[in-house]
Amino acid sequence: MPANGNKPNGAPGANGETEGTDPAISARGLVRKFGNFTAVNDVSFSVKRGEIFGFLGPNGSGKTTVIKMLTGLLPLNAGEASVEGLNVRTDAERVRERIGYMSQNFSLYPDLTVTENLTFYGRIYGLDPARLKRRMDEVIQLNGLDPYLNRLAAQLSGGWKQRLALGCAMLHEPKLLFLDEPTAGIDPVARRLLWDLLFDLSGHGITFFVTTHYMDEAERCSHVAYIYFGKLIADGTPNSLRELPDVTPEGTIRVEITTPEVTRALKIARQIPGIRSATIFGQSIHALINDHFDLDDLRLQLQHQGIVVAEIRPLAPSLEDVFVELTYKNQAAGAKEIEANRA
Amino acid sequence: MRDMFRGFGAVFYKETLHVRRDFATLFFSLIIPLLQMLLLGYGIDTNIRQINTVVFNADGRQESRELLDRLKNSDTFHVVRYVSSDQDLNNMIIAGKAHVGIKIPVDYSDRLLHQMSAQVLVLIDGSDSSVAGQAINVTTAIGLDESLRRALPNNEAFAVDMRPKLLFNPDSRSPNFFLPGLTAILLLNVTTFLTAFSIVREKERGTLEQLFVTPVRPMGLLLGKLLPYLGIGFFELCMILTFMRFAFHVPIHGSVFLLAFLSLPYIFVSLSLGILISSKANTQSEAMQLAFLTILPSIFFSGYIFPLETMPKFFYGLSYFVPARYFIDITRGVILRGAGITHLWPDALALFTIGTLLLIIAARRFQNKVIMA
Numbered sequence: 001m002p003a004n005g006n007k008p009n010g011a012p013g014a015n016g017e018t019e020g021t022d023p024a025i026s027a028r029g030l031v032r033k034f035g036n037f038t039a040v041n042d043v044s045f046s047v048k049r050g051e052i053f054g055f056l057g058p059n060g061s062g063k064t065t066v067i068k069m070l071t072g073l074l075p076l077n078a079g080e081a082s083v084e085g086l087n088v089r090t091d092a093e094r095v096r097e098r099i100g101y102m103s104q105n106f107s108l109y110p111d112l113t114v115t116e117n118l119t120f121y122g123r124i125y126g127l128d129p130a131r132l133k134r135r136m137d138e139v140i141q142l143n144g145l146d147p148y149l150n151r152l153a154a155q156l157s158g159g160w161k162q163r164l165a166l167g168c169a170m171l172h173e174p175k176l177l178f179l180d181e182p183t184a185g186i187d188p189v190a191r192r193l194l195w196d197l198l199f200d201l202s203g204h205g206i207t208f209f210v211t212t213h214y215m216d217e218a219e220r221c222s223h224v225a226y227i228y229f230g231k232l233i234a235d236g237t238p239n240s241l242r243e244l245p246d247v248t249p250e251g252t253i254r255v256e257i258t259t260p261e262v263t264r265a266l267k268i269a270r271q272i273p274g275i276r277s278a279t280i281f282g283q284s285i286h287a288l289i290n291d292h293f294d295l296d297d298l299r300l301q302l303q304h305q306g307i308v309v310a311e312i313r314p315l316a317p318s319l320e321d322v323f324v325e326l327t328y329k330n331q332a333a334g335a336k337e338i339e340a341n342r343a
Numbered sequence: 344m345r346d347m348f349r350g351f352g353a354v355f356y357k358e359t360l361h362v363r364r365d366f367a368t369l370f371f372s373l374i375i376p377l378l379q380m381l382l383l384g385y386g387i388d389t390n391i392r393q394i395n396t397v398v399f400n401a402d403g404r405q406e407s408r409e410l411l412d413r414l415k416n417s418d419t420f421h422v423v424r425y426v427s428s429d430q431d432l433n434n435m436i437i438a439g440k441a442h443v444g445i446k447i448p449v450d451y452s453d454r455l456l457h458q459m460s461a462q463v464l465v466l467i468d469g470s471d472s473s474v475a476g477q478a479i480n481v482t483t484a485i486g487l488d489e490s491l492r493r494a495l496p497n498n499e500a501f502a503v504d505m506r507p508k509l510l511f512n513p514d515s516r517s518p519n520f521f522l523p524g525l526t527a528i529l530l531l532n533v534t535t536f537l538t539a540f541s542i543v544r545e546k547e548r549g550t551l552e553q554l555f556v557t558p559v560r561p562m563g564l565l566l567g568k569l570l571p572y573l574g575i576g577f578f579e580l581c582m583i584l585t586f587m588r589f590a591f592h593v594p595i596h597g598s599v600f601l602l603a604f605l606s607l608p609y610i611f612v613s614l615s616l617g618i619l620i621s622s623k624a625n626t627q628s629e630a631m632q633l634a635f636l637t638i639l640p641s642i643f644f645s646g647y648i649f650p651l652e653t654m655p656k657f658f659y660g661l662s663y664f665v666p667a668r669y670f671i672d673i674t675r676g677v678i679l680r681g682a683g684i685t686h687l688w689p690d691a692l693a694l695f696t697i698g699t700l701l702l703i704i705a706a707r708r709f710q711n712k713v714i715m716a
Contacts, residue, residue, distance in 0.1 A: 071556050073714055097558045107553035109357065111364040116357075123353035124557045178556075 022085045024049045024176050024207040025070060029079035032065055039065045041230040042079070047223065049175070052198060052208045054221030056323065062230045063211045067178055070209075071096060084176055097125065100169035104181035106161045107168075110154030114145055114164055117153055118171060125172035132171075139167040142197070159190025166194070176207045183214065195220055215320045226323050233326045242317050247325045248288070252276060254321070255295065257285040257302070258311040265307045272301055286315065350559025354567025358541065362571055372537060373579060376529035377586060383525055384591045388517045391477040393421040397441035399432045400425065402451040410447065410463070410489065419481040420445075432466065442468040443478050455493070511596070511679040518591040523674035524647040526583050527667045530606070531613045531641055534576040538617025539630045541568055546625055546713070555714055561706065569614045576610045577603070587678075596681030602674065605687060608694035609670040615701035616666075622708035641667035669693045 025047040032040040040062045047053040057063050068074040070083055072092025081088045084098045108117050118139065122132040140146055143163040148156060153164060162182060169177060183191045195217070198208055202222075210221065218224050219238055226234035234241055241247070248254060259265045262280050269278045269285060275298075278287040289298065295312050302309050317325075362369055396414075400407050414420050423441055426432050432444045444466035454461040463486070467478045491501065512519045545551040554564060580603065587593045595602075616637055624630035643649065644658055645667035651659055662668050669690040676682035676690075684691075 073555055093558060096556060099556070101553065101556040103549055103553055105549040107548070107550045109361070109550060110548070112357065112360055116360055120353055120357045121557075123356065124350050124554070124559050126349070126558070 022049075022082075023047055024051070025053075025081070025083050025209065027066075027070065027079065027081045030066065030069055030076060030081060031078035032062075032069055032074060033077050038230050040069065043227065043230075043232045044079075045225050045232060045235050047207060047209065049207050050202055050205045051223045052202050052210060052221045054218045054224040055209060055211045055227065056213075056218055056224060057211075057227035061227050063227060064180065066227070067101075067180060067209070067211070071099065071101065071178065097172070098174055098176065100172070100174040100177040102162075102165045102169040102177070102179045102182055104184045106165035108153040108161060108165055111152060113150050113152055114156070115149045117164060117168055121168040122171045127172060135171050135173065139171055143167045158186040159193070162186055162190060162194065166197070170201075175205070176209065179208060179210045181211055181213065183212065183217065191217075215318065218319045224319065226326065228327055228330055231330070233330050234322065238319055241319065241322045244322065244326075246329055247317050247322045251291055252288050253291045254315045254317055255287050255289055255298075256281070256311075256313055256315040257287060257298075257309060258283060259285065259302075259307055259309050261307060265302065265309075268302065268305045268307060272298070274298075286318075286321065347560055348563040348566060350554075350557070350563035351567045354559065354564055355570055358568055358571045361541065362575070369575070372533050373575075373582065376533060376579065376583065379529065380522065380525060380583065380586060381590075383521055384518045384587075387521060389520065390515055390517065391474055392418050394419060394443055394474055394478060395423045395441045396420040396443040396445060397432055397435040398422050398425050399427065399429065399444070399446045401449040402447045404452040406452040406455055407447045410451075410485075411445070413485055413489070414445065414482070417481050417485065419477060436466060436468055439468075442471070442474055445482075516593075518587075519593050519679060522583075522587045522591055522593055523678045524645075524671045526580065526587070526674050527609070527645070527670040528638070528641055528647060529583060530576055530580055530610065530670075531616075531667055532638060533579050534572055534610055534613035535617045535620070535637060536631075536634050537572045537575065538569060538614050539620040539624065539634055540627055541572065542618065542621035543624050543627055543630045546621070547627065551713070561709070565618065565706075569618075572614060572617075573610055576613065577606070580606050580610075593678065595678050597677035597683065601684060601687075602677045605673045605677070605684075605691050606670070608691050608698055609666065609673070612666040612694050612698040612701065615698050615705055619701055619705040619708065622705055622713055640665050644668070645671050647671055664697075666694060666697050669697075 023046045025045075027046070028044045030040050030043040031038065043062075043066060055063055055066070065074065069076055070081055070088060072088045072095050076089060083095045086095050086098070088095055109120070112120065115136075118136050119132070122136065127135060140149070143166060145160075145164060145167060148160060148164075153161065156164060166179075166182070169179075183194060186194075198210075199220075202208060210217070212218060222237065224234070224236070224238055224241065225232055234244075236244075257265065257269070260283070262283060262285060266278055266280055266285055269275050269287060274290045274293040276288045276290070278285050280286075295314075299309050299312055398411060400411065411422070415422060420443060424435060426435065429446070432446060435441045436444050444464075446464040446466070448462060448464070451461045451463070465478070465482045467475045469475045495501075509515055542551070545554070584595070584599065584602070588595055617634075620630055620633045620637070624633055640661070641647070644651075644654070644662045644665045646662070647667065651662050651668070654662070672690045673687050676687050
């Protein structure tokens, strides 16, 4: 892989490791093309040490490609990236020594026991026997794997597989862990246990790069980014994203309408002038309305149509709202761009 | 330098565990070749003997019976029935109950007595060319021999006396011909399949993807995966050779150590082929199909069953790309002819070249289609 000669000013980690103030990950202007298709288009972000960074986006939007670029598996077509203070263009080997990676299918060997899986990954990372033993004891205790040491990985339930996979990924004491959809297909209890563990570890200064489809998981992250067809369209703390002007445009507010007849209410609500958009959320409707629209007036209009309204109250946008709004806005912008190119 | 093979020890450790856990696969991959060997060694005889024959002897006198005895004693013909009409003779052949029909005309003895040419009709079922060929050769030879004996004065030697001598396989035993070739096919089978499967399995499980994000280096990964199967392949070879020598009594005229040594580049080719297959196949059944695709040319275009020399130019040219061709040359050379390294080094060199090329292609495909996909 040829090193890019003319690095942009202040290229991160160009001078090797400088622990402490450096971000755990710094990506600037990442581009990756497959033929004519641009899978990752000018993506920049930075992840501080100890953060739980949630990387979200629909399937095929470029999440895995970004992970492959950051771990040095895919060369960058443009841009710079440093991971743990190391330039991924020139130091991919050392990057891989310092990170842990857990893929969505947990990547265990089903015909090997728990102990054997751990031993294998420990040896892959070159732990000497003494350190391997010490780390295995620690990881087994941390993940509660004790009762299953001699069981084949194939016989573990989803939650335990995930804990074993996490154990394998952190044997070599990485300061940064990539978790690709760590909770896909596991039960809610295991999901919560995993997040408790992540918070605990991040409190000890370990950085997590987590991809997920679950919005409630995104809400738990200290920093989230949303990638949509190769472009990063949101980047910040969940609260800062909620306050983005694009999400709740000037002159509008979000309200929650609680009603027993959500389906019928939605149909009617969508026809009321002054309601810009509405969607069902469990036993309620989330709506974006003009801010001069009086809430009592709205209640009257609905009741007039025969809808029982239990409650109407203002609501902060959820992350899902944020991503939906930003996606619409981007689609509109994308369409304009295409028109402009045609003209 | 040590860094280049990083992860080798760990992968080797894991791979041996897989082999031990999946004992059934190992057992069958070792036992089935031996069964194949038993079947081919005992079941197949390329020497054509005892062809079912029907006879219509219209003459019936001593001369005609002497001729029939000579035909029977050649060991080529086995008389299944004597009939008494042309029609029955024909019907027996049409029904497939006999492949050869011999009709001795009613005046056979008379014509011989009067020093005239006596004709014998030999009907041959042409649907199996090797049976037909053998029947033609033997009947013609016996006819010629019979004529010469009658033409020459008593005990006078033939003007030209051909003395054929079969070298290396004096009894023309089929196992001696088949088994050295079979060794090459079986070895290819086992090693290619096992390697391809071991890598494709990791693709299916997603563990390969995981390994790429660890510090393990490609060479460490490949060698760690290949070495256990190289060992199994080598063990398989020893087993086959032992069986061949002691169960089928095929003498090994050359050096066993040379044979073992020269099998290494061949096993190397099979393993590289396995890696190449695994770079293309994403599931085990795909790998199975691709592996069969490589096995077929090894059987048909390697000289294992059909002689290369009789093939059309195109296929003869094709055979240069079939690794089994070179190894069959080596096994037959060492086992039957007692050939040494001075005769066989070009084969070994060819194998080594093919193996290296395959490994380079496989490594490139892996980099482009698997890691960066």
